[in-house]
Amino acid sequence: xxxxxxxxxxxxxxxxxxxxxxxxxxxxxxxxxxxxxxxxxxxxxxxxxxxxxxxxxxxxxxxxxxxxxxxxxxxxxxxxxxxxxxxxxxxxxxxxxxxxxxxxxxxxxxxxxxxxxxxxxxxxxxxxxxxxxxxxxxxxxxxxxxxxxxxxxxxxxxxxxxxxxxxxxxxxxxxxxxxxxxxxxxxxxxxxxxxxxxxxxxxxxxxxxxxxxxxxxxxxxxxxxxxxxxxxxxxxxxxxxxxxxxxxxxxxxxxxxxxxxxxxxxxxxxxxxxxxxxxxxxxxxxxxxxxxxxxxxxxxxxxxxxxxxxxxxxxxxxxxxxxxxxxxxxxxxxxxxxxxxxxxxxxxxxxxxxxxxxxxxxxxxxxxxxxxxxxxxxxxxxxxxxxxxxxxxxxxxxxxxxxxxxxxxxxxxxxxxxxxxxxxxxxxxxxxxxxxxxxxxxxxxxxxxxxxxxxxxxxxxxxxxxxxxxxxxxxxxxxxxxxxxxxxxxxxxxxxxxxxxxxxxxxxxxxxxxxxxxxxxxxxxxxxxxxxxxxxxxxxxxxxxxxxxxxxxxxxxxxxxxxxxxxxxxxxxxxxxxxxxxxxxxxxxxxxxxxxxxxxxxxxxxxxxxxxxxxxxxxxxxxxxxxxxxxxxxxxxxxxxxxxxxxxxxxxxxxxx
Amino acid sequence: xxxxxxxxxxxxxxxxxxxxxxxxxxxxxxxxxxxxxxxxxxxxxxxxxxxxxxxxxxxxxxxxxxxxxxxxxxxxxxxxxxxxxxxxxxxxxxxxxxxxxxxxxxxxxxxxxxxxxxxxxxxxxxxxxxxxxxxxxxxxxxxxxxxxxxxxxxxxxxxxxxxxxxxxxxxxxxxxxxxxxxxxxxxxxxxxxxxxxxxxxxxxxxxxxxxxxxxxxxxxxxxxxxxxxxxxxxxxxxxxxxxxxxxxxx
Numbered sequence: 001x002x003x004x005x006x007x008x009x010x011x012x013x014x015x016x017x018x019x020x021x022x023x024x025x026x027x028x029x030x031x032x033x034x035x036x037x038x039x040x041x042x043x044x045x046x047x048x049x050x051x052x053x054x055x056x057x058x059x060x061x062x063x064x065x066x067x068x069x070x071x072x073x074x075x076x077x078x079x080x081x082x083x084x085x086x087x088x089x090x091x092x093x094x095x096x097x098x099x100x101x102x103x104x105x106x107x108x109x110x111x112x113x114x115x116x117x118x119x120x121x122x123x124x125x126x127x128x129x130x131x132x133x134x135x136x137x138x139x140x141x142x143x144x145x146x147x148x149x150x151x152x153x154x155x156x157x158x159x160x161x162x163x164x165x166x167x168x169x170x171x172x173x174x175x176x177x178x179x180x181x182x183x184x185x186x187x188x189x190x191x192x193x194x195x196x197x198x199x200x201x202x203x204x205x206x207x208x209x210x211x212x213x214x215x216x217x218x219x220x221x222x223x224x225x226x227x228x229x230x231x232x233x234x235x236x237x238x239x240x241x242x243x244x245x246x247x248x249x250x251x252x253x254x255x256x257x258x259x260x261x262x263x264x265x266x267x268x269x270x271x272x273x274x275x276x277x278x279x280x281x282x283x284x285x286x287x288x289x290x291x292x293x294x295x296x297x298x299x300x301x302x303x304x305x306x307x308x309x310x311x312x313x314x315x316x317x318x319x320x321x322x323x324x325x326x327x328x329x330x331x332x333x334x335x336x337x338x339x340x341x342x343x344x345x346x347x348x349x350x351x352x353x354x355x356x357x358x359x360x361x362x363x364x365x366x367x368x369x370x371x372x373x374x375x376x377x378x379x380x381x382x383x384x385x386x387x388x389x390x391x392x393x394x395x396x397x398x399x400x401x402x403x404x405x406x407x408x409x410x411x412x413x414x415x416x417x418x419x420x421x422x423x424x425x426x427x428x429x430x431x432x433x434x435x436x437x438x439x440x441x442x443x444x445x446x447x448x449x450x451x452x453x454x455x456x457x458x459x460x461x462x463x464x465x466x467x468x469x470x471x472x473x474x475x476x477x478x479x480x481x482x483x484x485x486x487x488x489x490x491x492x493x494x495x496x497x498x499x500x501x502x503x504x505x506x507x508x509x510x511x512x513x514x515x516x517x518x519x520x521x522x523x524x525x526x527x528x529x530x531x532x533x534x535x536x537x538x539x540x541x542x543x544x545x546x547x548x549x550x551x552x553x554x555x556x557x558x559x560x561x562x563x564x565x566x567x568x569x570x571x572x573x574x575x576x577x578x579x580x581x582x583x584x585x586x587x588x589x590x591x592x593x594x595x596x597x598x599x600x601x602x603x604x605x606x607x608x609x610x611x612x613x614x615x616x617x618x619x620x621x622x623x624x625x626x627x628x629x630x631x632x633x634x635x636x637x638x639x640x641x642x643x644x645x646x647x648x649x650x651x652x653x654x655x656x657x
Numbered sequence: 658x659x660x661x662x663x664x665x666x667x668x669x670x671x672x673x674x675x676x677x678x679x680x681x682x683x684x685x686x687x688x689x690x691x692x693x694x695x696x697x698x699x700x701x702x703x704x705x706x707x708x709x710x711x712x713x714x715x716x717x718x719x720x721x722x723x724x725x726x727x728x729x730x731x732x733x734x735x736x737x738x739x740x741x742x743x744x745x746x747x748x749x750x751x752x753x754x755x756x757x758x759x760x761x762x763x764x765x766x767x768x769x770x771x772x773x774x775x776x777x778x779x780x781x782x783x784x785x786x787x788x789x790x791x792x793x794x795x796x797x798x799x800x801x802x803x804x805x806x807x808x809x810x811x812x813x814x815x816x817x818x819x820x821x822x823x824x825x826x827x828x829x830x831x832x833x834x835x836x837x838x839x840x841x842x843x844x845x846x847x848x849x850x851x852x853x854x855x856x857x858x859x860x861x862x863x864x865x866x867x868x869x870x871x872x873x874x875x876x877x878x879x880x881x882x883x884x885x886x887x888x889x890x891x892x893x894x895x896x897x898x899x900x901x902x903x904x905x906x907x
Contacts, residue, residue: 046791049791050791053790053791064714064720064722065712065722065771065773065774065775066721066774066775066777066778066818067778068721068778068818069714069715069720069721069722070720071714071715071720073715073719073720073721074715074717074719074720083797083798085798120797121792121794123797124794124795124796124797125789125791125792125794126797127794127797127800127847128787128789128793128794128795128847129786129787129789129847130786130787130810130814130841130842130845130847130848132807132808132810132811132814132841132845133797133807134807134811135802135804135807135808136804137804138801139801139802139803139804139807140798140801141797141798155797157811157814158811160719160815162719163719163815163817164811164814167814170781171781171785171786171787172786172789172791174778174781174782174785174786175782175786175788177778177782178782178783184778186775186778209767238714238715238716238720239713239714239715239716240714272687273685273687273688275685275687275688275692275695275696276692277689277691277692277695277716278716280716280717281717399737400717400718400742403718403735403738403742403743403744404689404742404744406744406746469791469792470791470792473791518699518702518703520695520699521699562702562703564701564702564705564706564707564708565707565708569668569669569768570669570710570767570768570771572708572710573702573708
């Protein structure tokens with residue numbers, strides 16, 4: 001039975017009470033405790049830095065050439081915090097409530113409330129580190145709106161918020177490296193977790209420069225390895241983002257929760273051809289000012305500029321007047337798909353909708369004219385002034401769009417379409433962020449805990465930093481306090497020898513297949529199966545078929561994959577083969593989970609379960625649980641259900657109308 | 658379009674490298690430059706050859722992984738653009754394109770187009786941070802920061818650490834990289850207490866890593882994909898000289 005270890009007491013006092021009563025490790029003992037951190041994104045870098053500052057000995061690993069390159073760096077729009085600086089009625093409770101509702105009532109109240117409680121501390125900490133958030137002329141912090149909320153609580157640094165937050169965490173991490181508290185292992189990939197006497201005690205890592213396998217021992221292991229969106233091949237994730245660390249832990253006994261909960265982001269640059277290697281996000285912040293529309297007529301091939309106002313369907317504003325263009329991501333994505341499926345898509349592929357800035361440019365231009373007390377202004381001058389304002393707010397995003405598409409978004413509406421962006425599912429963790437393996441923790445996107453079936457914008461950065469800076473420093477002590485008598489295990493222990501052998505055998509097997517098809521070709525095929533049958537809309541027939549196809553793909557992969565080069569050298573194809581092999585297995589589990597969940601909620605939309613208006617139809621009586629899967633061998637998993645109990649919020653049908 | 662590529666191939670840091678010539682066919686102008694290399698690599702794998710190793714990750718111009726000269730220019734012909742954002746519209750049918758790794762002593766080649774940029778991490782370790790432990794912060798709005806300074810600080814903090822500035826510099830100087838970090842932190846009141854030691858220690862580390870000195874030619878600024886301003890180097894010089902004159906010798 002899964003025990004989430006939620007502290008007793010009322011919701012407001014749980015975290016305070018936990019902190020007041022958890023065990024502590026004294027400074028002399030902290031120096032003797034070693035913690036291994038996998039991944040250096042916001043969760044990993046902040047955890048490694050914070051634990052180093054506390055005096056623990058930390059070993060941090062990343063597969064990139066520097067910890068600063070982790071994919072958190074690409075987050076654009078912002079980070080939420082319940083500061084109420086805008087005096088618009090925000091509070092810890094409202095942030096908590098919006099996040100629970102946004103997640104379609106499939107996340108834990110206690111975890112989410114804690115997240116909202118520490119959100120303000122994150123902003124303070126980042127400011128102290130020198131994160132240059134956007135400011136108003138008075139020198140105070142600026143905010144903007146994001147989807148699924150009616151207050152302005154998003155802090156930002158132009159369209160590069162993730163970069164600035166990660167650089168802050170990276171610098172804090174490098175400071176600990178300089179002080180000797182953290183040892184950094186760049187270009188290393190974790191390929192297994194080592195378990196001794198039922199506790200995570202180390203890892204096997206591959207040095208990606210020379211191919212050597214290394215054993216690293218510690219008192220605890222933190223997996224901060226990000227999400228698994230690349231199972232779809234095309235996603236907004238970085239090319240190297242992968243599930244391998246989490247998947248290895250899963251196969252060693254860590255439960256994997258809600259794998260089918262994936263987030264399809266509504267505003268990405270559409271696919272342009274078969275060569276496409278990844279998709280690029282256009283920040284949700286663009287929906288603050290942009291208006292989304294399609295032609296009212298089906299199969300309308302006219303240019304956007306030739307379609308008069310009365311023949312444009314601003315379908316989000318029409319369907320959801322209360323939230324308009326700022327409905328949550330799952331709702332906006334499905335609405336775009338619905339319009340395109342109904343024949344209203346635009347662009348050569350007809351798989352796109354318009355995101356139009358003309359109205360915003362005019363509005364801002366008029367405001368500027370008003371500020372300068374200008375009257376009877378030439379419309380061209382209004383547009384010019386408006387463009388300057390838009391450029392200051394979103395300039396880098398507009399530039400990026402132009403580089404990729406070759407079109408000028410100040411003149412033409414942008415074409416956008418939904419794309420895989422984030423995965424709410426992940427390793428099961430309890431309130432302390434510990435997985436079902438003792439001593440193995442998971443932080444940030446790699447765990448499942450805070451976003452339910454749909455994540456609200458600007459909440460991923462908040463969760464990554466909350467877990468790393470403000471949660472794990474307390475909860476890990478509660479475990480390590482009982483480990484102070486145990487020295488770091490020897491890497492000659494039989495468990496290390498065995499784990500290394502298994503990793504080496506797998507690499508040898510892969511390399512010796514000597515087949516005829518590239519790793520990339522398998523990854524593309526997996527991605528197509530997943531996108532077609534386990535993407536924005538799913539049904540029992542498609543999922544059943546997908547499971548069958550993925551099983552065949554797995555068999556074919558292990559019989560016919562072709563990997564060039566040698567094992568004992570830098571070999572990106574081999575690294576990728578290792579990752580794709582794990583994605584294939586994960587894909588099967590995602591489809592099983594999606595098939596098993598006979599309801600629609602958040603990003604999981606089962607076509608069989610929808611309201612008359614085409615909205616997601618939840619089944620709280622039968623599915624208000626966390627689906628946690630235990631690996632039992634090839635194609636075989638056991639399902640464990642952790643019931644979700646709502647003590648404060650009363651689940652209702654989510655409405656953004 | 659059909660293109661000829663001349664690409665630097667080097668097995669590892671112990672062997673000598675050389676240029677290899679490849680023909681690529683039916684390249685779409687919609688592809689990114691890296692997607693064009695993906696196509697070439699797929700065909701190399703099928704021909705039992707070793708694909709070209711190159712650093713890349715986010716492919717959105719923000720992680721700073723990708724790094725290569727294209728026809729002698731860091732990140733290629735487009736201004737303010739990383740190579741992952743460069744698209745094949747920049748080239749025409751029949752072009753010959755020369756692709757090389759960063760050339761700088763402080764960035765030794767690991768394999769093909771991949772170099773070791775860990776020197777940048779060590780420069781940050783020398784002082785590219787504000788020493789504030791987690792949990793010590795005052796309220797974010799307790800420190801009002803002049804918007805101009807906040808914006809200028811942000812513009813410097815936009816550096817992605819790709820190393821194009823070093824690659825563009827005839828002296829292989831890392832001054833723009835160091836200057837961006839020193840400016841980012843010196844322009845904020847939070848960075849004030851450590852500003853003297855920061856600039857001195859980061860410059861010392863830069864020299865120790867084998868980067869050259871700055872002669873103000875401005876090639877770094879021209880090549881920078883994030884268009885980090887040369888003004889930051891002036892600010893670094895001011896900080897450095899001021900610190901050298903006033904810091905306690907102890």
